Amino acid sequence: MQVPFFRPEIGEDEINEVVDSLRNGWLTTGPKTQAFENDLANFLGGSVEAIAVNSATAGLHLALEAIGIGPGDEVIVPDFTFTATAEVVRYLGGEPVFVDVDPHTLNITPALAEAAVTPRTKAIVIVHFAGLPCDVPGFMRLAARRGLRIIEDSAHALPARVGGAMVGTHGTDAVVFSFYANKTITTGEGGMLVTRDPALAKRARTMRLHGFDRDAFSRFQTGSWRYDIVAPGYKYNMTDMAASLGLHQLRRAEAFRNRRAEIAHQYRTRLAGLPLSFQADADGDGMHSWHLFVARVGAQSPLTRDALFEALGDRGIRCSVHYLPLHSFTYWRERYNLSPRAFPVSEACGQTIISLPLYVGMTQAEIDYVVAALSELTTGRV
Ligand SMILES: *Cc1c(COP(=O)(O)O)cnc(C)c1O
Numbered sequence: 001m002q003v004p005f006f007r008p009e010i011g012e013d014e015i016n017e018v019v020d021s022l023r024n025g026w027l028t029t030g031p032k033t034q035a036f037e038n039d040l041a042n043f044l045g046g047s048v049e050a051i052a053v054n055s056a057t058a059g060l061h062l063a064l065e066a067i068g069i070g071p072g073d074e075v076i077v078p079d080f081t082f083t084a085t086a087e088v089v090r091y092l093g094g095e096p097v098f099v100d101v102d103p104h105t106l107n108i109t110p111a112l113a114e115a116a117v118t119p120r121t122k123a124i125v126i127v128h129f130a131g132l133p134c135d136v137p138g139f140m141r142l143a144a145r146r147g148l149r150i151i152e153d154s155a156h157a158l159p160a161r162v163g164g165a166m167v168g169t170h171g172t173d174a175v176v177f178s179f180y181a182n183k184t185i186t187t188g189e190g191g192m193l194v195t196r197d198p199a200l201a202k203r204a205r206t207m208r209l210h211g212f213d214r215d216a217f218s219r220f221q222t223g224s225w226r227y228d229i230v231a232p233g234y235k236y237n238m239t240d241m242a243a244s245l246g247l248h249q250l251r252r253a254e255a256f257r258n259r260r261a262e263i264a265h266q267y268r269t270r271l272a273g274l275p276l277s278f279q280a281d282a283d284g285d286g287m288h289s290w291h292l293f294v295a296r297v298g299a300q301s302p303l304t305r306d307a308l309f310e311a312l313g314d315r316g317i318r319c320s321v322h323y324l325p326l327h328s329f330t331y332w333r334e335r336y337n338l339s340p341r342a343f344p345v346s347e348a349c350g351q352t353i354i355s356l357p358l359y360v361g362m363t364q365a366e367i368d369y370v371v372a373a374l375s376e377l378t379t380g381r382v
Pocket of ligand 1: 055056057058081082127153155156177178179189
């Protein structure tokens with residue numbers, strides 16, 4: 001049996017909507033992008049503004065630009081994340097400051113972040129790893145106390161909930177979702193910046209498209225050809241072809257999440273007792289999006305993570321690793337002289353963590369096959 005790591009869930013509605021865009025001739029940012037922004041804002045609730053972009057990386061860049069990150073500014077980020085979380089700080093000449101994560105949630109915590117605050121710290125980018133939300137209220141209290149801004153890298157966290165509220169609605173400075181091909185919902189490539197700050201929203205809309213004082217679509221709607229350039233902006237707008245996918249994916253986001261949660265529940269219960277440990281689940285008034293299901297391979301396993309990864313691959317089961325810690329990569333290590341000793345949890349995860357196949361269309365036979373293979377390989381009982 002072949003079990004892929006991920007398979008996107010694209011239905012006839014998505015396909016027909018893209019074809020409609022191709023036929024109606026509005027290929028780039030237009031009515032469907034605007035509808036997708038409105039739908040996502042409504043989906044989250046909490047009177048947020050949503051700004052569609054062509055990747056979450058672009059959205060994170062726009063968010064940091066809008067809060068004024070510049071040369072010399074320090075921005076605290078988790079070491080245990082995808083490189084995009086930190087690279088956007090460098091785009092603006094800022095300095096990422098890396099911190100370790102909690103061993104149970106695998107998330108950055110207010111206490112870990114506060115220990116890294118200096119007089120140059122301007123912001124913290126928190127990452128809801130695998131879709132388990134960080135302590136957003138705790139970060140907001142820290143931000144208020146220390147005069148910092150909070151940006152949420154929510155690439156994994158649609159939909160997720162913490163403190164009884166949807167991730168995206170807590171009122172941090174900005175929240176950025178990803179619609180990359182293997183994220184919880186997809187537009188192929190795409191992202192959404194969400195904020196309750198009207199000034200931040202205005203700046204992000206301007207910088208999303210060349211620094212126009214308003215975007216091409218609203219210019220078209222009002223029929224005026226005049227525009228002004230108020231800043232050297234970027235080219236980060238979403239296309240209507242991508243939004244066509246997003247409109248229908250969003251309608252299925254809750255059902256997708258419930259199916260992933262069901263598979264995660266099977267993994268957690270059926271793999272219990274093996275030398276594998278799991279990320280904490282969300283607490284009572286929270287919700288894990290289950291973008292990823294990660295396991296840490298324990299010392300009692302006869303196979304190391306690397307050997308297990310290979311043995312699963314030999315059985316046709318494709319896994320992945322999220323993440324090799326940022327301190328282990330040449331650029332970050334050399335630029336910031338990072339030592340693994342500063343990040344014991346992240347370092348250990350980098351050596352022991354494995355992401356198991358998890359996607360909405362996974363069949364019961366595929367789940368059973370993965371569970372059986374893991375049971376055999378981690379106990380040596382064949
Ligand atoms: C995928 C991802 C991103 C980047 O998303 P893109 O839409 O591909 O730019 C950023 N941060 C994290 C944690 C991610 O997993």
